[in-house]
Amino acid sequence: MQNHVVLKTVGLTKLYGGVEALLDVDFEIKSGEHIAIVGDNGAGKSTFVRQITGVEQPTSGEIYFDGAQQNFASPIAARKAGIETVFQNLALADDLDVPANIFLGREEVYFNLGPFSFLNEKKMLAMSEEGLKRTAIKIPNLKNSIGNMSGGQRQCVAISRTATFASKLIIMDEPTAALGVQETSQVENIIRTLKEQGIPLILVSHNLRQVLDLVDKIAVFRRGRIVSVLDAKKTDGNEIVSFITGLESGEHENTTGI
Amino acid sequence: MTLNRNLSSDMNILLVLFGIAALFEILGWLLMGQSFLFNTKRLTIIFLQVSIIGIIAVGVTQVIITSGIDLSSGSVVAMSAMVAASFAQASGGFMMYFGGISDLPVIIPIFIGIAVGCAAGWFNGAITAYTGIPPFIPTLGMLVAARGIAVLYNDGSPIIGLTENFKFIGSGIMPVIIFISVAFIFHILLTRTVYGRRTYAIGSNEEAARVSGINIKSHKVLVYTLAGGLAGLAGVVMCARATLAQSGMGQMYELDAIAAAVIGGTSLFGGRGRITGTVIGVIILGVIMSGFTFLRVDFYYQEIAKGLIILSAVIVDQYRHNRSVSGAS
Numbered sequence: 001m002q003n004h005v006v007l008k009t010v011g012l013t014k015l016y017g018g019v020e021a022l023l024d025v026d027f028e029i030k031s032g033e034h035i036a037i038v039g040d041n042g043a044g045k046s047t048f049v050r051q052i053t054g055v056e057q058p059t060s061g062e063i064y065f066d067g068a069q070q071n072f073a074s075p076i077a078a079r080k081a082g083i084e085t086v087f088q089n090l091a092l093a094d095d096l097d098v099p100a101n102i103f104l105g106r107e108e109v110y111f112n113l114g115p116f117s118f119l120n121e122k123k124m125l126a127m128s129e130e131g132l133k134r135t136a137i138k139i140p141n142l143k144n145s146i147g148n149m150s151g152g153q154r155q156c157v158a159i160s161r162t163a164t165f166a167s168k169l170i171i172m173d174e175p176t177a178a179l180g181v182q183e184t185s186q187v188e189n190i191i192r193t194l195k196e197q198g199i200p201l202i203l204v205s206h207n208l209r210q211v212l213d214l215v216d217k218i219a220v221f222r223r224g225r226i227v228s229v230l231d232a233k234k235t236d237g238n239e240i241v242s243f244i245t246g247l248e249s250g251e252h253e254n255t256t257g258i
Numbered sequence: 259m260t261l262n263r264n265l266s267s268d269m270n271i272l273l274v275l276f277g278i279a280a281l282f283e284i285l286g287w288l289l290m291g292q293s294f295l296f297n298t299k300r301l302t303i304i305f306l307q308v309s310i311i312g313i314i315a316v317g318v319t320q321v322i323i324t325s326g327i328d329l330s331s332g333s334v335v336a337m338s339a340m341v342a343a344s345f346a347q348a349s350g351g352f353m354m355y356f357g358g359i360s361d362l363p364v365i366i367p368i369f370i371g372i373a374v375g376c377a378a379g380w381f382n383g384a385i386t387a388y389t390g391i392p393p394f395i396p397t398l399g400m401l402v403a404a405r406g407i408a409v410l411y412n413d414g415s416p417i418i419g420l421t422e423n424f425k426f427i428g429s430g431i432m433p434v435i436i437f438i439s440v441a442f443i444f445h446i447l448l449t450r451t452v453y454g455r456r457t458y459a460i461g462s463n464e465e466a467a468r469v470s471g472i473n474i475k476s477h478k479v480l481v482y483t484l485a486g487g488l489a490g491l492a493g494v495v496m497c498a499r500a501t502l503a504q505s506g507m508g509q510m511y512e513l514d515a516i517a518a519a520v521i522g523g524t525s526l527f528g529g530r531g532r533i534t535g536t537v538i539g540v541i542i543l544g545v546i547m548s549g550f551t552f553l554r555v556d557f558y559y560q561e562i563a564k565g566l567i568i569l570s571a572v573i574v575d576q577y578r579h580n581r582s583v584s585g586a587s
Binding site (some may be wrong): 053055061068072074075076079085089091092093094095096104105106113115116117118119147148212 | 423447450451452453455456458460461462463465466467468469471477478529530552582
Protein backbone atom coordinates (compact mmCIF):
# COMPACT_ATOMS: atom_id res chain seq x y z
CA MET A 1 0.00 0.00 0.00
CA GLN A 2 2.94 2.30 0.69
CA ASN A 3 3.53 3.09 -2.96
CA HIS A 4 -0.06 3.91 -3.84
CA VAL A 5 -0.10 7.56 -4.92
CA VAL A 6 -2.95 9.49 -3.34
CA LEU A 7 -2.41 12.93 -4.81
CA LYS A 8 -0.09 14.09 -7.56
CA THR A 9 0.26 17.45 -9.27
CA VAL A 10 2.09 17.93 -12.54
CA GLY A 11 3.29 21.37 -13.63
CA LEU A 12 0.77 23.11 -11.37
CA THR A 13 0.86 26.86 -12.08
CA LYS A 14 -1.24 29.72 -10.74
CA LEU A 15 -0.95 33.29 -11.94
CA TYR A 16 -2.64 36.24 -10.23
CA GLY A 17 -2.50 38.76 -13.04
CA GLY A 18 1.20 38.85 -13.83
CA VAL A 19 2.28 37.44 -10.48
CA GLU A 20 3.49 33.87 -10.52
CA ALA A 21 2.15 32.62 -7.20
CA LEU A 22 2.76 29.02 -8.13
CA LEU A 23 5.09 27.85 -10.90
CA ASP A 24 5.37 24.39 -12.34
CA VAL A 25 4.85 22.50 -9.11
CA ASP A 26 5.22 18.71 -9.21
CA PHE A 27 4.09 17.19 -5.95
CA GLU A 28 3.24 13.68 -4.84
CA ILE A 29 1.91 12.11 -1.67
CA LYS A 30 1.50 8.39 -1.11
CA SER A 31 -0.91 6.58 1.12
CA GLY A 32 -0.03 6.70 4.80
CA GLU A 33 2.45 9.51 4.24
CA HIS A 34 2.55 12.75 6.18
CA ILE A 35 4.21 15.54 4.24
CA ALA A 36 4.86 19.06 5.50
CA ILE A 37 4.91 22.10 3.28
CA VAL A 38 7.19 24.86 4.52
CA GLY A 39 8.32 28.15 3.06
CA ASP A 40 8.49 31.85 3.68
CA ASN A 41 5.43 34.09 3.55
CA GLY A 42 4.29 34.38 -0.05
CA ALA A 43 6.25 31.31 -1.11
CA GLY A 44 3.10 29.74 -2.48
CA LYS A 45 2.13 27.33 0.29
CA SER A 46 -1.41 28.54 0.76
CA THR A 47 -1.84 29.10 -2.97
CA PHE A 48 -0.86 25.48 -3.52
CA VAL A 49 -3.41 24.33 -0.95
CA ARG A 50 -6.14 26.45 -2.56
CA GLN A 51 -5.51 24.81 -5.93
CA ILE A 52 -5.67 21.21 -4.72
CA THR A 53 -8.75 21.83 -2.57
CA GLY A 54 -10.83 23.45 -5.29
CA VAL A 55 -11.03 26.85 -3.60
CA GLU A 56 -9.25 28.24 -6.67
CA GLN A 57 -8.59 26.73 -10.07
CA PRO A 58 -5.01 26.50 -11.37
CA THR A 59 -3.96 28.50 -14.42
CA SER A 60 -2.34 25.38 -15.84
CA GLY A 61 -1.11 21.96 -14.79
CA GLU A 62 -2.81 18.77 -13.75
CA ILE A 63 -4.05 17.33 -10.48
CA TYR A 64 -4.36 13.58 -10.04
CA PHE A 65 -6.25 12.27 -7.07
CA ASP A 66 -6.82 8.62 -6.30
CA GLY A 67 -5.52 7.61 -9.71
CA ALA A 68 -7.73 9.85 -11.81
CA GLN A 69 -7.20 13.34 -13.18
CA GLN A 70 -9.35 15.81 -11.28
CA ASN A 71 -10.51 19.32 -11.93
CA PHE A 72 -12.07 20.42 -8.68
CA ALA A 73 -14.55 23.14 -9.55
CA SER A 74 -15.31 23.90 -5.90
CA PRO A 75 -14.30 22.93 -2.36
CA ILE A 76 -17.37 20.69 -2.31
CA ALA A 77 -16.08 18.75 -5.32
CA ALA A 78 -12.72 18.23 -3.61
CA ARG A 79 -14.46 17.11 -0.46
CA LYS A 80 -16.70 14.73 -2.30
CA ALA A 81 -13.58 13.16 -3.78
CA GLY A 82 -12.25 12.76 -0.22
CA ILE A 83 -9.96 15.74 0.42
CA GLU A 84 -10.67 17.36 3.77
CA THR A 85 -9.09 20.69 4.61
CA VAL A 86 -8.53 22.56 7.85
CA PHE A 87 -7.99 26.15 6.79
CA GLN A 88 -5.54 28.66 8.21
CA ASN A 89 -8.06 31.27 9.25
CA LEU A 90 -10.17 28.81 11.23
CA ALA A 91 -12.95 28.54 8.70
CA LEU A 92 -15.69 28.45 11.29
CA ALA A 93 -18.89 30.41 11.69
CA ASP A 94 -18.78 31.86 15.20
CA ASP A 95 -22.52 32.13 15.60
CA LEU A 96 -23.21 28.49 14.80
CA ASP A 97 -22.85 25.51 17.12
CA VAL A 98 -20.46 22.58 16.74
CA PRO A 99 -22.54 20.24 14.55
CA ALA A 100 -23.60 23.17 12.35
CA ASN A 101 -19.96 24.02 11.75
CA ILE A 102 -18.85 20.46 11.15
CA PHE A 103 -21.62 19.96 8.60
CA LEU A 104 -21.43 23.41 7.05
CA GLY A 105 -22.01 23.15 3.32
CA ARG A 106 -23.13 19.49 3.45
CA GLU A 107 -25.92 19.44 5.98
CA GLU A 108 -27.82 16.24 6.69
CA VAL A 109 -31.45 16.66 5.72
CA TYR A 110 -34.61 14.61 6.06
CA PHE A 111 -35.53 14.79 2.38
CA ASN A 112 -34.15 16.94 -0.37
CA LEU A 113 -36.04 20.16 -1.11
CA GLY A 114 -32.98 22.08 -2.26
CA PRO A 115 -32.22 25.02 0.00
CA PHE A 116 -35.54 24.50 1.77
CA SER A 117 -34.66 21.00 2.98
CA PHE A 118 -35.27 20.42 6.65
CA LEU A 119 -32.13 19.84 8.71
CA ASN A 120 -31.65 16.53 10.48
CA GLU A 121 -30.12 18.01 13.64
CA LYS A 122 -30.24 14.74 15.56
CA LYS A 123 -28.20 12.85 12.99
CA MET A 124 -25.67 15.69 12.70
CA LEU A 125 -25.27 15.85 16.48
CA ALA A 126 -24.75 12.09 16.73
CA MET A 127 -22.22 12.06 13.89
CA SER A 128 -20.36 15.04 15.39
CA GLU A 129 -20.08 13.26 18.74
CA GLU A 130 -18.75 10.21 16.93
CA GLY A 131 -16.15 12.27 15.04
CA LEU A 132 -15.01 14.09 18.16
CA LYS A 133 -14.66 10.79 19.97
CA ARG A 134 -12.41 9.46 17.23
CA THR A 135 -10.05 12.41 17.62
CA ALA A 136 -10.22 12.19 21.43
CA ILE A 137 -11.48 15.77 21.64
CA LYS A 138 -13.60 16.76 24.59
CA ILE A 139 -16.03 19.62 24.19
CA PRO A 140 -18.53 20.03 27.02
CA ASN A 141 -21.57 21.28 25.15
CA LEU A 142 -21.81 20.79 21.41
CA LYS A 143 -24.84 23.05 21.19
CA ASN A 144 -22.77 26.04 22.31
CA SER A 145 -21.89 28.48 19.59
CA ILE A 146 -18.29 28.24 18.42
CA GLY A 147 -17.67 31.90 19.24
CA ASN A 148 -17.79 31.10 22.96
CA MET A 149 -15.05 28.49 22.76
CA SER A 150 -11.29 28.70 23.19
CA GLY A 151 -8.96 28.77 20.19
CA GLY A 152 -7.94 25.18 20.86
CA GLN A 153 -11.49 23.93 21.06
CA ARG A 154 -12.32 25.76 17.85
CA GLN A 155 -9.38 24.25 16.02
CA CYS A 156 -10.29 20.81 17.33
CA VAL A 157 -13.78 21.26 15.94
CA ALA A 158 -12.29 22.22 12.59
CA ILE A 159 -10.07 19.14 12.65
CA SER A 160 -12.84 16.85 13.80
CA ARG A 161 -14.61 17.68 10.55
CA THR A 162 -11.99 15.54 8.87
CA ALA A 163 -12.72 12.65 11.19
CA THR A 164 -16.48 12.94 10.85
CA PHE A 165 -16.30 12.33 7.16
CA ALA A 166 -14.28 9.42 5.85
CA SER A 167 -11.43 11.18 4.10
CA LYS A 168 -8.69 9.91 1.83
CA LEU A 169 -6.44 12.92 2.32
CA ILE A 170 -6.33 15.57 5.02
CA ILE A 171 -4.81 18.99 4.48
CA MET A 172 -4.08 21.31 7.39
CA ASP A 173 -3.07 24.88 6.70
CA GLU A 174 -1.24 26.27 9.75
CA PRO A 175 -3.42 24.37 12.22
CA THR A 176 -1.60 25.63 15.31
CA ALA A 177 -0.75 29.19 14.23
CA ALA A 178 -3.29 30.76 16.57
CA LEU A 179 -2.97 28.33 19.46
CA GLY A 180 -1.28 28.25 22.85
CA VAL A 181 1.28 25.66 23.93
CA GLN A 182 -1.17 23.17 25.42
CA GLU A 183 -3.64 23.50 22.62
CA THR A 184 -0.85 23.03 20.08
CA SER A 185 0.18 19.75 21.64
CA GLN A 186 -3.45 18.65 21.60
CA VAL A 187 -3.60 19.26 17.86
CA GLU A 188 -0.25 17.52 17.38
CA ASN A 189 -1.64 14.48 19.17
CA ILE A 190 -4.56 14.40 16.78
CA ILE A 191 -2.06 14.45 13.90
CA ARG A 192 -0.22 11.49 15.42
CA THR A 193 -3.51 9.62 15.74
CA LEU A 194 -4.13 10.23 12.04
CA LYS A 195 -0.67 8.84 11.27
CA GLU A 196 -1.46 5.68 13.23
CA GLN A 197 -4.69 5.33 11.31
CA GLY A 198 -2.71 5.59 8.06
CA ILE A 199 -4.55 8.64 6.77
CA PRO A 200 -2.27 10.74 4.53
CA LEU A 201 -1.78 14.35 5.57
CA ILE A 202 -0.38 17.51 4.07
CA LEU A 203 0.64 19.89 6.83
CA VAL A 204 1.40 23.51 6.06
CA SER A 205 3.41 24.96 8.91
CA HIS A 206 5.90 27.61 9.92
CA ASN A 207 6.91 25.65 12.97
CA LEU A 208 10.01 23.65 12.02
CA ARG A 209 10.22 21.88 15.37
CA GLN A 210 6.68 20.66 14.83
CA VAL A 211 7.35 19.68 11.25
CA LEU A 212 10.49 17.66 12.06
CA ASP A 213 8.66 16.01 14.90
CA LEU A 214 5.52 15.01 13.05
CA VAL A 215 5.98 14.27 9.36
CA ASP A 216 7.87 11.95 7.02
CA LYS A 217 8.87 14.40 4.32
CA ILE A 218 9.23 18.14 4.03
CA ALA A 219 8.56 19.99 0.79
CA VAL A 220 10.16 23.44 0.78
CA PHE A 221 8.44 26.15 -1.26
CA ARG A 222 10.27 29.20 -2.46
CA ARG A 223 8.91 31.84 -4.84
CA GLY A 224 6.12 29.58 -6.06
CA ARG A 225 8.32 26.55 -6.65
CA ILE A 226 9.17 23.42 -4.71
CA VAL A 227 12.93 23.84 -4.24
CA SER A 228 13.49 20.65 -2.30
CA VAL A 229 11.79 17.65 -0.75
CA LEU A 230 13.65 16.54 2.34
CA ASP A 231 13.42 13.39 4.43
CA ALA A 232 12.44 14.51 7.94
CA LYS A 233 14.72 11.92 9.53
CA LYS A 234 17.80 12.99 7.59
CA THR A 235 17.50 16.74 7.74
CA ASP A 236 17.61 19.44 10.39
CA GLY A 237 16.32 22.92 10.97
CA ASN A 238 19.38 24.59 9.47
CA GLU A 239 19.10 22.75 6.18
CA ILE A 240 15.40 23.55 5.91
CA VAL A 241 16.00 27.23 6.67
CA SER A 242 18.71 27.43 4.06
CA PHE A 243 16.28 26.12 1.45
CA ILE A 244 13.52 28.44 2.66
CA THR A 245 15.71 31.51 2.45
CA GLY A 246 17.38 30.46 -0.80
CA LEU A 247 20.89 30.22 0.67
CA GLU A 248 21.11 26.76 -0.82
CA SER A 249 21.86 27.57 -4.44
CA GLY A 250 20.61 25.83 -7.53
CA GLU A 251 16.92 26.02 -6.94
CA HIS A 252 16.15 24.79 -10.41
CA GLU A 253 18.36 21.72 -10.42
CA ASN A 254 16.92 20.52 -7.15
CA THR A 255 13.34 20.78 -8.27
CA THR A 256 12.18 17.22 -8.26
CA GLY A 257 8.81 15.61 -7.96
CA ILE A 258 9.75 13.91 -4.74
CA MET B 259 -27.26 29.05 19.09
CA THR B 260 -27.97 27.49 22.42
CA LEU B 261 -31.57 27.29 23.36
CA ASN B 262 -30.85 29.19 26.53
CA ARG B 263 -29.17 32.06 24.77
CA ASN B 264 -31.97 32.32 22.22
CA LEU B 265 -34.55 32.38 24.95
CA SER B 266 -32.62 34.87 27.03
CA SER B 267 -32.07 37.27 24.11
CA ASP B 268 -35.77 37.07 23.20
CA MET B 269 -36.63 37.49 26.87
CA ASN B 270 -34.57 40.67 27.07
CA ILE B 271 -36.44 42.24 24.17
CA LEU B 272 -39.72 41.06 25.61
CA LEU B 273 -38.80 42.74 28.90
CA VAL B 274 -38.13 45.98 27.02
CA LEU B 275 -41.56 45.65 25.42
CA PHE B 276 -43.22 45.07 28.77
CA GLY B 277 -41.29 47.95 30.28
CA ILE B 278 -42.40 50.38 27.58
CA ALA B 279 -45.99 49.13 27.75
CA ALA B 280 -46.01 49.44 31.54
CA LEU B 281 -44.64 52.97 31.30
CA PHE B 282 -47.48 53.99 28.98
CA GLU B 283 -49.95 52.21 31.26
CA ILE B 284 -48.76 54.25 34.27
CA LEU B 285 -48.64 57.49 32.27
CA GLY B 286 -52.09 56.64 30.93
CA TRP B 287 -53.60 56.48 34.41
CA LEU B 288 -51.67 59.54 35.59
CA LEU B 289 -52.25 61.80 32.63
CA MET B 290 -55.29 60.52 30.79
CA GLY B 291 -57.15 58.76 33.59
CA GLN B 292 -57.59 55.55 31.61
CA SER B 293 -55.84 52.29 30.82
CA PHE B 294 -53.49 52.07 27.86
CA LEU B 295 -53.23 48.30 27.58
CA PHE B 296 -56.66 47.04 28.59
CA ASN B 297 -58.36 48.30 25.52
CA THR B 298 -58.99 45.65 22.88
CA LYS B 299 -59.59 48.23 20.20
CA ARG B 300 -56.25 49.90 20.82
CA LEU B 301 -54.40 46.59 20.88
CA THR B 302 -56.03 45.58 17.60
CA ILE B 303 -55.00 48.87 16.06
CA ILE B 304 -51.43 48.45 17.29
CA PHE B 305 -51.19 45.06 15.60
CA LEU B 306 -52.87 46.28 12.42
CA GLN B 307 -50.53 49.25 12.22
CA VAL B 308 -47.42 47.16 12.50
CA SER B 309 -48.46 44.22 10.31
CA ILE B 310 -47.35 45.80 7.03
CA ILE B 311 -44.01 46.93 8.51
CA GLY B 312 -43.78 43.51 10.12
CA ILE B 313 -44.06 41.64 6.82
CA ILE B 314 -41.24 43.79 5.41
CA ALA B 315 -39.18 43.47 8.60
CA VAL B 316 -39.22 39.67 8.37
CA GLY B 317 -37.58 39.89 4.94
CA VAL B 318 -35.16 42.58 6.02
CA THR B 319 -34.16 40.54 9.10
CA GLN B 320 -32.80 37.68 7.03
CA VAL B 321 -30.96 40.13 4.77
CA ILE B 322 -29.31 41.72 7.82
CA ILE B 323 -28.42 38.25 9.14
CA THR B 324 -26.28 37.77 6.01
CA SER B 325 -24.63 41.06 7.11
CA GLY B 326 -26.38 42.84 4.26
CA ILE B 327 -28.95 45.61 4.24
CA ASP B 328 -32.04 46.36 2.16
CA LEU B 329 -32.94 50.03 1.90
CA SER B 330 -35.34 49.57 -1.00
CA SER B 331 -38.38 48.03 0.74
CA GLY B 332 -40.50 51.17 1.08
CA SER B 333 -40.42 51.96 -2.64
CA VAL B 334 -40.78 48.31 -3.60
CA VAL B 335 -43.99 48.31 -1.54
CA ALA B 336 -45.35 51.19 -3.64
CA MET B 337 -44.21 49.74 -6.95
CA SER B 338 -45.68 46.31 -6.18
CA ALA B 339 -48.91 47.87 -4.91
CA MET B 340 -49.34 49.89 -8.11
CA VAL B 341 -48.74 46.93 -10.41
CA ALA B 342 -50.83 44.54 -8.32
CA ALA B 343 -53.72 47.01 -8.10
CA SER B 344 -53.74 47.46 -11.87
CA PHE B 345 -54.59 43.77 -12.14
CA ALA B 346 -57.11 43.88 -9.32
CA GLN B 347 -59.62 46.40 -10.67
CA ALA B 348 -63.31 45.57 -10.74
CA SER B 349 -65.26 46.04 -13.97
CA GLY B 350 -67.32 49.16 -14.40
CA GLY B 351 -64.80 51.49 -12.79
CA PHE B 352 -64.21 54.78 -14.53
CA MET B 353 -60.42 54.75 -14.27
CA MET B 354 -59.44 51.39 -15.68
CA TYR B 355 -55.69 50.76 -16.06
CA PHE B 356 -56.11 47.88 -18.49
CA GLY B 357 -59.28 48.51 -20.48
CA GLY B 358 -59.92 44.84 -21.24
CA ILE B 359 -58.75 43.34 -17.95
CA SER B 360 -61.00 43.36 -14.94
CA ASP B 361 -62.42 41.05 -12.27
CA LEU B 362 -59.44 38.70 -12.42
CA PRO B 363 -59.27 35.95 -9.80
CA VAL B 364 -57.71 37.42 -6.67
CA ILE B 365 -54.69 35.11 -6.85
CA ILE B 366 -53.42 36.84 -10.02
CA PRO B 367 -52.83 40.35 -8.58
CA ILE B 368 -51.41 38.80 -5.39
CA PHE B 369 -49.02 36.72 -7.43
CA ILE B 370 -48.06 39.65 -9.64
CA GLY B 371 -47.45 41.94 -6.65
CA ILE B 372 -45.16 39.40 -5.01
CA ALA B 373 -43.43 38.73 -8.34
CA VAL B 374 -42.71 42.44 -8.86
CA GLY B 375 -41.20 42.55 -5.36
CA CYS B 376 -39.16 39.41 -6.05
CA ALA B 377 -37.84 40.95 -9.28
CA ALA B 378 -36.69 44.05 -7.42
CA GLY B 379 -35.14 41.89 -4.71
CA TRP B 380 -33.46 39.68 -7.29
CA PHE B 381 -31.92 42.76 -8.86
CA ASN B 382 -30.66 43.98 -5.45
CA GLY B 383 -29.24 40.56 -4.69
CA ALA B 384 -27.65 39.99 -8.08
CA ILE B 385 -25.83 43.34 -8.04
CA THR B 386 -24.71 42.83 -4.44
CA ALA B 387 -23.55 39.26 -4.97
CA TYR B 388 -21.96 39.49 -8.40
CA THR B 389 -20.32 42.92 -8.35
CA GLY B 390 -19.22 42.97 -4.73
CA ILE B 391 -20.66 46.47 -4.32
CA PRO B 392 -21.82 46.93 -0.71
CA PRO B 393 -25.59 46.23 -0.57
CA PHE B 394 -26.17 49.74 0.73
CA ILE B 395 -25.56 51.13 -2.78
CA PRO B 396 -27.73 48.94 -5.06
CA THR B 397 -30.62 48.91 -2.60
CA LEU B 398 -30.41 52.69 -2.26
CA GLY B 399 -30.54 52.86 -6.05
CA MET B 400 -33.58 50.60 -6.02
CA LEU B 401 -35.21 52.82 -3.36
CA VAL B 402 -35.06 55.77 -5.75
CA ALA B 403 -35.74 53.86 -8.96
CA ALA B 404 -38.71 51.82 -7.71
CA ARG B 405 -40.39 55.00 -6.45
CA GLY B 406 -39.89 56.48 -9.89
CA ILE B 407 -41.46 53.42 -11.51
CA ALA B 408 -44.38 53.60 -9.06
CA VAL B 409 -45.05 57.21 -10.07
CA LEU B 410 -44.61 56.62 -13.79
CA TYR B 411 -46.78 53.51 -13.78
CA ASN B 412 -49.99 55.52 -13.72
CA ASP B 413 -48.60 59.01 -14.31
CA GLY B 414 -48.74 59.76 -10.60
CA SER B 415 -52.45 58.96 -10.27
CA PRO B 416 -53.75 56.39 -7.82
CA ILE B 417 -55.33 53.15 -9.01
CA ILE B 418 -58.79 52.69 -7.57
CA GLY B 419 -61.87 50.49 -7.90
CA LEU B 420 -60.40 47.21 -6.66
CA THR B 421 -62.42 44.00 -6.55
CA GLU B 422 -64.11 42.97 -3.31
CA ASN B 423 -62.13 39.74 -3.18
CA PHE B 424 -58.89 41.70 -3.40
CA LYS B 425 -59.94 44.20 -0.76
CA PHE B 426 -60.68 41.28 1.55
CA ILE B 427 -56.90 40.61 1.86
CA GLY B 428 -56.57 43.90 3.73
CA SER B 429 -59.84 43.86 5.62
CA GLY B 430 -60.37 43.23 9.33
CA ILE B 431 -57.47 41.46 10.96
CA MET B 432 -56.35 39.82 7.70
CA PRO B 433 -53.06 41.83 7.66
CA VAL B 434 -52.27 40.53 11.15
CA ILE B 435 -52.99 36.95 10.10
CA ILE B 436 -50.78 37.35 7.03
CA PHE B 437 -47.99 38.89 9.11
CA ILE B 438 -48.09 36.12 11.69
CA SER B 439 -48.13 33.45 8.95
CA VAL B 440 -45.17 35.05 7.17
CA ALA B 441 -43.28 35.35 10.45
CA PHE B 442 -43.99 31.72 11.29
CA ILE B 443 -42.89 30.43 7.87
CA PHE B 444 -39.67 32.43 7.94
CA HIS B 445 -38.96 31.45 11.53
CA ILE B 446 -39.12 27.80 10.46
CA LEU B 447 -37.02 28.55 7.35
CA LEU B 448 -34.31 30.24 9.37
CA THR B 449 -34.17 27.77 12.24
CA ARG B 450 -34.91 24.44 10.64
CA THR B 451 -33.74 24.42 7.04
CA VAL B 452 -30.53 24.44 5.03
CA TYR B 453 -31.57 27.89 3.80
CA GLY B 454 -31.47 29.29 7.33
CA ARG B 455 -28.29 27.51 8.29
CA ARG B 456 -26.48 29.01 5.29
CA THR B 457 -27.97 32.46 5.84
CA TYR B 458 -26.47 32.55 9.34
CA ALA B 459 -23.20 31.02 8.13
CA ILE B 460 -22.71 33.68 5.45
CA GLY B 461 -23.37 36.48 7.91
CA SER B 462 -21.20 34.91 10.56
CA ASN B 463 -18.12 34.20 8.44
CA GLU B 464 -18.50 34.57 4.70
CA GLU B 465 -15.05 33.14 4.01
CA ALA B 466 -15.80 30.05 6.10
CA ALA B 467 -19.07 29.59 4.26
CA ARG B 468 -17.25 29.90 0.93
CA VAL B 469 -14.56 27.34 1.67
CA SER B 470 -17.26 25.05 3.05
CA GLY B 471 -18.63 24.98 -0.45
CA ILE B 472 -21.71 27.13 0.04
CA ASN B 473 -22.57 29.04 -3.12
CA ILE B 474 -22.51 32.49 -1.53
CA LYS B 475 -23.63 34.36 -4.62
CA SER B 476 -26.71 32.34 -5.43
CA HIS B 477 -27.67 32.18 -1.76
CA LYS B 478 -27.47 35.95 -1.38
CA VAL B 479 -29.57 36.42 -4.50
CA LEU B 480 -32.17 34.08 -2.99
CA VAL B 481 -32.17 35.96 0.34
CA TYR B 482 -32.64 39.36 -1.33
CA THR B 483 -35.26 37.94 -3.68
CA LEU B 484 -37.33 36.61 -0.80
CA ALA B 485 -36.96 39.94 1.03
CA GLY B 486 -38.19 41.72 -2.11
CA GLY B 487 -41.06 39.25 -2.41
CA LEU B 488 -42.14 40.06 1.14
CA ALA B 489 -42.00 43.79 0.37
CA GLY B 490 -44.21 42.98 -2.64
CA LEU B 491 -46.64 41.09 -0.42
CA ALA B 492 -46.67 44.04 1.98
CA GLY B 493 -47.58 46.26 -0.98
CA VAL B 494 -50.45 43.94 -1.93
CA VAL B 495 -51.82 43.88 1.62
CA MET B 496 -51.38 47.62 1.99
CA CYS B 497 -53.28 48.61 -1.16
CA ALA B 498 -55.96 46.04 -0.39
CA ARG B 499 -56.40 47.66 3.01
CA ALA B 500 -56.40 51.18 1.58
CA THR B 501 -58.66 49.96 -1.26
CA LEU B 502 -56.40 51.85 -3.66
CA ALA B 503 -52.77 52.02 -4.70
CA GLN B 504 -50.79 55.21 -4.94
CA SER B 505 -47.18 55.94 -5.69
CA GLY B 506 -46.47 57.60 -2.33
CA MET B 507 -47.19 54.46 -0.32
CA GLY B 508 -44.68 52.96 2.09
CA GLN B 509 -42.40 55.93 2.40
CA MET B 510 -39.71 55.38 5.07
CA TYR B 511 -41.04 51.87 5.73
CA GLU B 512 -37.60 50.46 4.97
CA LEU B 513 -36.20 52.33 7.95
CA ASP B 514 -38.98 51.19 10.29
CA ALA B 515 -38.42 47.61 9.13
CA ILE B 516 -34.67 47.82 9.73
CA ALA B 517 -35.36 49.49 13.09
CA ALA B 518 -37.72 46.68 14.10
CA ALA B 519 -35.12 44.06 13.19
CA VAL B 520 -32.35 45.84 15.10
CA ILE B 521 -34.54 46.51 18.15
CA GLY B 522 -35.45 42.81 18.00
CA GLY B 523 -31.81 41.83 18.42
CA THR B 524 -30.68 41.26 14.84
CA SER B 525 -27.01 42.16 14.65
CA LEU B 526 -25.95 44.63 11.96
CA PHE B 527 -22.65 42.72 11.92
CA GLY B 528 -24.50 39.67 10.62
CA GLY B 529 -24.81 36.11 11.83
CA ARG B 530 -27.28 36.89 14.59
CA GLY B 531 -30.96 37.57 14.63
CA ARG B 532 -34.28 35.85 15.06
CA ILE B 533 -37.70 36.33 13.58
CA THR B 534 -39.25 36.08 17.05
CA GLY B 535 -37.10 39.04 18.08
CA THR B 536 -38.15 41.00 15.02
CA VAL B 537 -41.83 40.35 15.76
CA ILE B 538 -41.32 41.74 19.26
CA GLY B 539 -39.32 44.63 17.77
CA VAL B 540 -42.19 45.45 15.44
CA ILE B 541 -44.65 45.39 18.33
CA ILE B 542 -42.36 47.70 20.33
CA LEU B 543 -42.48 50.20 17.46
CA GLY B 544 -46.27 49.87 17.35
CA VAL B 545 -46.65 50.36 21.10
CA ILE B 546 -44.46 53.46 21.00
CA MET B 547 -46.43 54.99 18.11
CA SER B 548 -49.75 54.15 19.69
CA GLY B 549 -48.61 55.18 23.17
CA PHE B 550 -47.52 58.63 22.13
CA THR B 551 -50.70 59.16 20.16
CA PHE B 552 -52.65 57.99 23.22
CA LEU B 553 -50.84 60.55 25.37
CA ARG B 554 -51.48 63.15 22.64
CA VAL B 555 -47.78 63.75 22.22
CA ASP B 556 -46.83 65.54 19.04
CA PHE B 557 -45.84 63.30 16.10
CA TYR B 558 -42.37 64.80 15.94
CA TYR B 559 -41.63 63.78 19.51
CA GLN B 560 -42.62 60.26 18.50
CA GLU B 561 -40.00 60.36 15.78
CA ILE B 562 -37.37 61.59 18.22
CA ALA B 563 -38.23 58.84 20.70
CA LYS B 564 -38.12 56.22 17.95
CA GLY B 565 -34.72 57.51 16.86
CA LEU B 566 -33.36 57.25 20.38
CA ILE B 567 -34.64 53.69 20.76
CA ILE B 568 -33.06 52.61 17.47
CA LEU B 569 -29.83 54.27 18.55
CA SER B 570 -29.78 52.41 21.86
CA ALA B 571 -30.49 49.12 20.09
CA VAL B 572 -27.50 49.69 17.81
CA ILE B 573 -25.29 50.60 20.78
CA VAL B 574 -26.32 47.39 22.55
CA ASP B 575 -25.52 45.46 19.35
CA GLN B 576 -22.10 47.12 19.11
CA TYR B 577 -21.39 46.35 22.76
CA ARG B 578 -22.35 42.70 22.32
CA HIS B 579 -20.26 42.45 19.16
CA ASN B 580 -17.15 43.90 20.78
CA ARG B 581 -17.54 41.57 23.73
CA SER B 582 -17.86 38.49 21.53
CA VAL B 583 -14.88 39.51 19.35
CA SER B 584 -12.60 40.01 22.33
CA GLY B 585 -13.93 36.80 23.85
CA ALA B 586 -13.08 34.73 20.80
CA SER B 587 -9.47 35.77 20.37
